[in-house]
Amino acid sequence: xxxxxxxxxxxxxxxxxxxxxxxxxxxxxxxxxxxxxxxxxxxxxxxxxxxxxxxxxxxxxxxxxxxxxxxxxxxxxxxxxxxxxxxxxxxxxxxxxxxxxxxxxxxxxxxxxxxxxxxxxxxxxxxxxxxxxxxxxxxxxxxxxxxxxxxxxxxxxxxxxxxxxxxxxxxxxxxxxxxxxxxxxxxxxxxxxxxxxxxxxxxxxxxxxxxxxxxxxxxxxxxxxxxxxxxxxxxxxxxxxxxxxxxxxxxxxxxxxxxxxxxxxxxxxxxxxxxxxxxxxxxxxxxxxxxxxxxxxxxxxxxxxxxxxxxxxxxxxxxxxxxxxxxxxxxxxxxxxxxxxxxxxxxxxxxxxxxxxxxxxxxxxxxxxxxxxxxxxxxxxxxxxxxxxxxxxxxxxxxxxxxxxxxx
Amino acid sequence: xxxxxxxxxxxxxxxxxxxxxxxxxxxxxxxxxxxxxxxxxxxxxxxxxxxxxxxxxxxxxxxxxxxxxxxxxxxxxxxxxxxxxxxxxxxxxxxxxxxxxxxxxxxxxxxxxxxxxxxxxxxxxxxxxxxxxxxxxxxxxxxxxxxxxxxxxxxxxxxxxxxxxxxxxxxxxxxxxxxxxxxxxxxxxxxxxxxxxxxxxxxxxxxxxxxxxxxxxxxxxxxxxxxxxxxxxxxxxxxxxxxxxxxxxxxxxxxxxxxxxxxxxxxxxxxxxxxxxxxxxxxxxxxxxxxxxxxxxxxxxxxxxxxxxxxxxxxxxxxxxxxxxxxxxxxxxxxxxxxxxxxxxxxxxxxxxxxxxxxxxxxxxxxxxxxxxxxxxxxxxxxxxxxxxxxxxxxxxxxxxxxxxxxx
Numbered sequence: 001x002x003x004x005x006x007x008x009x010x011x012x013x014x015x016x017x018x019x020x021x022x023x024x025x026x027x028x029x030x031x032x033x034x035x036x037x038x039x040x041x042x043x044x045x046x047x048x049x050x051x052x053x054x055x056x057x058x059x060x061x062x063x064x065x066x067x068x069x070x071x072x073x074x075x076x077x078x079x080x081x082x083x084x085x086x087x088x089x090x091x092x093x094x095x096x097x098x099x100x101x102x103x104x105x106x107x108x109x110x111x112x113x114x115x116x117x118x119x120x121x122x123x124x125x126x127x128x129x130x131x132x133x134x135x136x137x138x139x140x141x142x143x144x145x146x147x148x149x150x151x152x153x154x155x156x157x158x159x160x161x162x163x164x165x166x167x168x169x170x171x172x173x174x175x176x177x178x179x180x181x182x183x184x185x186x187x188x189x190x191x192x193x194x195x196x197x198x199x200x201x202x203x204x205x206x207x208x209x210x211x212x213x214x215x216x217x218x219x220x221x222x223x224x225x226x227x228x229x230x231x232x233x234x235x236x237x238x239x240x241x242x243x244x245x246x247x248x249x250x251x252x253x254x255x256x257x258x259x260x261x262x263x264x265x266x267x268x269x270x271x272x273x274x275x276x277x278x279x280x281x282x283x284x285x286x287x288x289x290x291x292x293x294x295x296x297x298x299x300x301x302x303x304x305x306x307x308x309x310x311x312x313x314x315x316x317x318x319x320x321x322x323x324x325x326x327x328x329x330x331x332x333x334x335x336x337x338x339x340x341x342x343x344x345x346x347x348x349x350x351x352x353x354x355x356x357x358x359x360x361x362x363x364x365x366x367x368x369x370x371x372x373x374x375x376x377x378x379x380x381x382x383x384x385x386x387x388x389x390x391x392x393x394x395x396x397x398x399x400x401x402x403x404x405x406x407x408x
Numbered sequence: 409x410x411x412x413x414x415x416x417x418x419x420x421x422x423x424x425x426x427x428x429x430x431x432x433x434x435x436x437x438x439x440x441x442x443x444x445x446x447x448x449x450x451x452x453x454x455x456x457x458x459x460x461x462x463x464x465x466x467x468x469x470x471x472x473x474x475x476x477x478x479x480x481x482x483x484x485x486x487x488x489x490x491x492x493x494x495x496x497x498x499x500x501x502x503x504x505x506x507x508x509x510x511x512x513x514x515x516x517x518x519x520x521x522x523x524x525x526x527x528x529x530x531x532x533x534x535x536x537x538x539x540x541x542x543x544x545x546x547x548x549x550x551x552x553x554x555x556x557x558x559x560x561x562x563x564x565x566x567x568x569x570x571x572x573x574x575x576x577x578x579x580x581x582x583x584x585x586x587x588x589x590x591x592x593x594x595x596x597x598x599x600x601x602x603x604x605x606x607x608x609x610x611x612x613x614x615x616x617x618x619x620x621x622x623x624x625x626x627x628x629x630x631x632x633x634x635x636x637x638x639x640x641x642x643x644x645x646x647x648x649x650x651x652x653x654x655x656x657x658x659x660x661x662x663x664x665x666x667x668x669x670x671x672x673x674x675x676x677x678x679x680x681x682x683x684x685x686x687x688x689x690x691x692x693x694x695x696x697x698x699x700x701x702x703x704x705x706x707x708x709x710x711x712x713x714x715x716x717x718x719x720x721x722x723x724x725x726x727x728x729x730x731x732x733x734x735x736x737x738x739x740x741x742x743x744x745x746x747x748x749x750x751x752x753x754x755x756x757x758x759x760x761x762x763x764x765x766x767x768x769x770x771x772x773x774x775x776x777x778x779x780x781x782x783x784x785x786x787x788x789x790x791x792x793x794x795x796x797x798x799x800x801x802x803x804x805x806x807x808x809x810x811x812x813x814x815x816x
Contacts, residue, residue, distance in 0.1 A: 042446055298711040310749070386562070
């Protein structure tokens with residue numbers, strides 16, 4: 001049971017738009033037990049689309065095609081698939097009404113070329129689009145499923161989750177390959193692998209390791225009927241959780257920031273931040289989480305010494321003596337934030353993200369992260385590489401993990 | 409003159425890792441006048457790699473293969489290409505020494521399986537890898553170029569830019585299709601298109617429009633010899649710049665934040681920020697720019713009223729009267745930051761990112777952005793949609809554009 005993905009659009013082949021649909025669809029299909037055999041990006045050209053479609057039909061049971069459902073002349077997906085399947089196109093009057101309403105509600109008349117978005121391949125089931133005028137299509141043909149989805153992710157994602165995934169789950173019932181990702185942090189890939197080797201021979205489907213900066217993703221698989229696959233996943237998860245404990249912070253769609261937010265919310269604790277070298281990245285990650293205003297009071301991005309003194313009360317003499325990038329200043333920033341902003345926890349981060357700013361004994365990548373709570377304050381010293389953005393990213397992740405470990 | 413891209417790796421087909429190489433390579437190839445015909449992701453399987461390789465050979469002059477150059481058993485790219493071209497593999501003794509040195513410098517002995525990374529397809533030119541143990545390969549065959557690159561972007565990007573791009577530019581001299589992207593902001597896609605229609609018939613290669621949130625990218629093309637292609641690009645750029653003026657903020661790899669940073673640096677002006685609903689995103693975007701510490705003093709992510717008062721001096725009564733999401737508070741935040749942090753410019757942003765937090769008359773997506781300078785303070789009111797992250801993103805972009813327009 002496998003799927004082929006075909007993404008259509010010149011803008012993907014010029015690199016003007018990053019293709020996030022492939023990753024999204026692959027993750028969702030795996031979660032439903034469908035293996036993705038191949039993913040291809042082709043241009044807005046009839047022959048290229050048809051060639052890719054025929055090839056996919058030769059190999060896979062499920063073919064998902066994204067993009068090319070717009071109203072303009074270079075949107076050719078419907079026509080190409082209809083021609084490949086030798087089916088006519090038919091006007092869907094209901095959808096035409098929907099498109100006209102869409103424009104009327106915005107005080108506009110429907111442009112002529114949107115008419116073609118109401119033309120549906122004969123025999124296709126129409127998939128509703130809540131965010132745009134391009135409907136999706138689902139075609140069942142010789143035991144295979146063909147699915148046409150609009151390219152913009154804000155239209156594709158809800159359409160897939162609400163209307164396609166349930167059909168696929170029903171379609172593929174007894175021959176699953178299920179996947180679950182356990183997300184670990186604070187442990188390196190090879191250390192993790194060696195730890196797991198202590199379990200002896202692994203008699204479940206093989207594990208995969210993927211290193212992602214501060215995190216390592218551990219993929220477990222289950223195969224067979226839903227019961228068999230679920231049992232293998234549960235069994236692998238139980239063994240690994242027992243072995244790895246707090247190194248595992250979550251699974252699948254979980255993020256470190258989301259985990260920290262959930263812990264703070266459930267414990268009714270508040271947080272403030274004092275960032276220097278991360279420049280607001282950590283605050284941005286926290287405030288990406290809906291509901292973060294429940295626990296997050298705010299923070300200071302204190303790039304200059306003046307701001308560290310003014311907003312965080314860091315002693316100017318201390319900065320002169322120890323340097324702005326020092327354990328003492330990181331701790332003073334955390335304590336200052338905690339006191340000034342009256343929160344249960346506070347984090348202070350100071351370091352040198354580079355490329356400039358290194359001094360004798362303080363290289364680019366040197367970062368101090370302090371966590372202050374009512375009970376204590378402690379500080380981690382890091383020596384990071386990989387350039388400015390990597391130093392910011394890794395520092396923010398370590399800080400999140402320090403908060404997480406404080407709370408579990 | 410066109411290229412095919414083949415990306416190899418199971419981790420791309422499970423969606424565990426986003427494929428950023430395709431976008432990067434496509435942009436670079438276009439900039440060198442090479443059109444990307446097709447981009448495909450295949451699994452770590454000999455037959456799948458060979459099938460994709462043969463197909464690419466049938467269609468394109470340049471074939472770029474990424475990934476599968478590692479030391480483990482499932483890294484099969486070298487073997488697949490050698491087999492497809494019917495060429496033997498040969499040990500490259502110099503590279504073996506390099507790998508051994510790489511491990512020795514880290515106090516380790518080279519693991520047995522890294523030996524295979526020193527096996528090179530006979531006749532291939534070896535491409536140095538400064539960040540890892542997998543060398544790239546460049547093969548010339550029947551007038552075509554085949555290029556094997558490691559998958560990790562930190563290894564692939566410098567290898568491509570330093571060693572591959574110069575070869576490709578030499579290879580493709582007289583039949584260019586050059587591309588340049590003019591980046592516009594503060595104007596909608598259809599308004600832009602209508603403005604351009606006032607120029608009359610467009611007798612240069614056709615323009616493409618790509619809407620990207622607050623920005624619209626306008627792609628211009630040039631064709632023919634380097635001189636012909638450059639002339640068409642220059643001519644199109646001159647006409648469009650004359651028409652669109654300040655709506656164009658830059659081109660190609662430029663970003664709004666980068667543009668603002670360059671303007672502040674060259675004018676020797678300083679900046680501070682007071683963010684509420686954007687939660688540090690704007691500060692993070694600014695501090696992603698190397699050298700931003702030259703002009704950026706820092707900022708406050710004032711999620712709570714207490715922080716707005718304490719760090720920015722926003723009057724508590726004002727917040728009670730007007731509400732925290734109001735023009736008056738945005739302006740007080742900007743002025744407070746400017747005074748407290750002693751900068752030439754300051755921005756204050758307050759709004760409701762959602763999904764919660766709406767009140768009567770103040771819906772989710774309502775955002776006020778104020779810019780304070782020595783001369784004046786002005787404020788924009790926005791009504792944004794698209795969810796929490798979109799509201800944050802758009803607000804930060806509008807703020808950047810306000811700073812940019814203040815400085816040009």
